[in-house]
Amino acid sequence: MKNNESIFIDVQQETLNLQKASDFVNHPEAGAVNLFVGTTRNHHDGKRVIELYYDCYREMAIKELRKIAEKMLEKHDLKRIWITHRTGLVPIGEASIILAVSSAHRKNAFEATAEAMELIKKEVPIWKKERFGDETVWKEEKLIENDGEGKGEK
């Protein structure tokens, strides 16, 4: 299934656009829109992060993101869902992921956002390379958050 009126997915090197995400999920029957933006932090495990790269097998990442979007749309009775993930160099403070959902009532929007982020971290094959002062570390996104503590925020 390609992008349609209810689902938009992309994995891109360009800067992610919050307003486009908001415009896409806006819907006359939706009273609630929730947008999550994962941004590059300047620290991780107490170490200063200088640069962050994301890499993936694009077609596979899109396929997995779409599966999650379809599941959330049905399970949480969403009107629309948008997921865009950035790859390549993501400067400190810029977005690596934008997840936006809309629903009639806000409870559904909140639950869908939290659950979708868990699934994305666990199931989507996107790798993160953090450059600290003199050390570079590659990590598989789906492995770095199994502690459930929200560590390694994208």
Next chain:
Amino acid sequence: MKNNESIFIDVQQETLNLQKASDFVNHPEAGAVNLFVGTTRNHHDGKRVIELYYDCYREMAIKELRKIAEKMLEKHDLKRIWITHRTGLVPIGEASIILAVSSAHRKNAFEATAEAMELIKKEVPIWKKERFGDETVWKEEKLIENDGEGKGEK
């Protein structure tokens, strides 16, 4: 306390601006930004909504919003929080409230957003007037969502 580096509150007649909310809460130590947008729906309790007005005693609404912001900032270890509420006529599909928060990890951002919205609905004296076909109904925001079902989304 006035608006400062960590808290921005406003109650305004002008259109709410998502990008400004996002820019305000962005912070180099924050890995997570969550933005909630309450929008005017075209239906409520099965009836078609034509117009929606919000009214309030502005100084009191700002004071109560600020109390909630301060509480959330401390309780959920947020970096920043932004709450803007629109008053006057809000056309269908436009935002009546934007709540944005940032934190190091996403769990805090999600919990703070959900809790802040509950508190705003319960404690901030803002009235909503819905115009259906031939009927106009004023409601006190803080009374309309006590069922906990997320009904009457702003």
